[in-house]
Amino acid sequence: MSHPTRTLPSGDELPIVGVGTWNIDGDTLRDSVRAGLDAGYTHVDTAEGYKNEDEIGDVLADYDREELFLTSKVLPKNLDYESVIASCEASLERLGTDYLDLYLVHWPNPAISLRETMNAMATLHDRGLIRNVGVSNFSAYQLSCAHHVSDVSIAVNQIEFHPYLQRPDLVDYCRETDTVIEAAAPLARTEIFDDPVVQELAETYDKSPAQIVLKWAVEQDVVVLPKSSSPEHVRQNGALFDWELAAEDRERLDDRDRDQPVYDHPARDWTGDTYGISQ
Numbered sequence: 001m002s003h004p005t006r007t008l009p010s011g012d013e014l015p016i017v018g019v020g021t022w023n024i025d026g027d028t029l030r031d032s033v034r035a036g037l038d039a040g041y042t043h044v045d046t047a048e049g050y051k052n053e054d055e056i057g058d059v060l061a062d063y064d065r066e067e068l069f070l071t072s073k074v075l076p077k078n079l080d081y082e083s084v085i086a087s088c089e090a091s092l093e094r095l096g097t098d099y100l101d102l103y104l105v106h107w108p109n110p111a112i113s114l115r116e117t118m119n120a121m122a123t124l125h126d127r128g129l130i131r132n133v134g135v136s137n138f139s140a141y142q143l144s145c146a147h148h149v150s151d152v153s154i155a156v157n158q159i160e161f162h163p164y165l166q167r168p169d170l171v172d173y174c175r176e177t178d179t180v181i182e183a184a185a186p187l188a189r190t191e192i193f194d195d196p197v198v199q200e201l202a203e204t205y206d207k208s209p210a211q212i213v214l215k216w217a218v219e220q221d222v223v224v225l226p227k228s229s230s231p232e233h234v235r236q237n238g239a240l241f242d243w244e245l246a247a248e249d250r251e252r253l254d255d256r257d258r259d260q261p262v263y264d265h266p267a268r269d270w271t272g273d274t275y276g277i278s279q
Contacts, residue, residue: 002015002040002042003015003016003017003040003041003042003043003238003240003241004016004218004241006180006221006223008102008132008153008155008156008180009132009153009155009178010131010132010153010155012069012101012131012132013069014043014069014101014102014132014155014156014180014223015041015042015043015069015223016218016221016222016223016224017041017043017214017218017223017224017225017226017237017238017240018041018043018044018045018069018071018182018223018224018225019032019033019036019037019041019043019044019045019225019227019234020045020184020225020226020227020228021033021044021045021046021050021052021056021227022047022050022184022227023050023227024052024227024229025050025051025052025055026055028229029052029055029056029229030055030058030059031231032227032228032229032230032231032234033055033056033059033060034059034062034231035231035232035234035235036234036235036238037059037063037068039234039235039238040238041234041238042067042068042069043068043069043070043071044056044060044068044069044070044071045071045158045182045225046070046071046072046073046095047072047073047074047075047104047106048072048073048074048075048078048087048090048091048106049073049075049106049273049274053072053091053094053095054094056095057094057095057096057097058096060095060096060097061096065097068101069101069102070095070097070100070101070102071100071101071102071103071104072088072091072095072100072103072104073103073104073105073106073136073158074087074088074091074103074104074105074106075087075106075107075273075274075276076105076106076107076108076109076112076274076275076276077109077273077274077275077276077277079105079109079112079116079117080112080116080117080120081116081117081119081120081123082120084117084120084121084124085120085123085124088100088103088124088129088130089129092129098128098129099128099129099130099131100129100130100131101130101131101132102130102131102132102133102134102155102156103121103124103129103130103132103133103134104133104134104135104136104156104158105117105121105134105135105136105138105146106136106137106274107136107137107274107275108135108137108138108142109275109277111275111277114142114145114146114149115149118133118146118149118150118151118152119151121133121150121152122150122151122152125152132153132155132156133150133152133153133154133155134154134155134156134157134158134180134182135154135156135157135158136157136158136159136182136184137158137159137160137184137264138157138159139170140169140170140173140174143157143170143173143174143177143179144173144177147177147179154177154179155179155180156179156180156181156182156223157170157174157179157180157181157182158182158183158184158225159181159182159183159184159264160183160184160185160261160262160263160264161181161183161184161185161186161217161222162183162185162186162187162188162192162213162217162262163188163192163195163198163213163216163253163254163256163257164188164191164192164195164256164257164258164260164262165188165257165258165259165260165261165262165264166254166257180223181221181222181223182222182223182224182225183217183222183223183224183225184225184263185262185263186213186214186217186222186224186225186226187210187213187214187226188213188262189262189263191262192209192213193209193210195209195256197252197253197256198212198213198253198256201245201249201252201253204249205243205245207243208233208236210226210228210233210236210237211236211237211239211240212245212253213253214226214237214240215240215243215244215245216245216250216253218240219244219245219250
């Protein structure tokens, strides 16, 4: 069963549920991605920083590439012009594909010109190596700047989004600018599972806590990228489209907002492997 899609500025269709792959690798990752693809997922999300593109490439070799929507991301330490090009080419080689459907700036890097980064993205787009350009973990201010300096439409902003972190101002800006919202950590890295409202609704609907939270997001047209090391949970996470949440139950989840991130905190390790900004 194929999943509903969101239409990007290019006209490409982005499936509203994807296989998330952060923090899993090896055979566990291979089994997870394969379970998703066999269950009808066509959208896989990875990044050079996840260090698992080789394993994903192993799995993708057994499927029709043209039927899949594949995303990767460039690390913030690699956002100068030449490094963006090199990072993308390396990701393509590891994934065993000639193009990415979507390529994201994984995190903004204030030490490197955003215009330089987006010029590199435009070059990759012109070369046919990427079909759509996006960003990840950008604030409304940063996204506004990206729209301003990019020659290619910014199709997506992948952000932390879940009932405990609903970010209404950023969500509103994304919608005003026709930027599709993708939810990274849509399950708050499992922290949401113990929420009493989520547990009560899971029992009421005879669904898993994950399904309740993911359904709440997709009913807002937010693309979700749940990850799981369990093939059964991967299959469950995609089974969202033959049932509905009642309006009053969606509102109960709306009321869970705590402005509480699980990963997108203000502090950064600027000298680490992600940013690589020397003093």
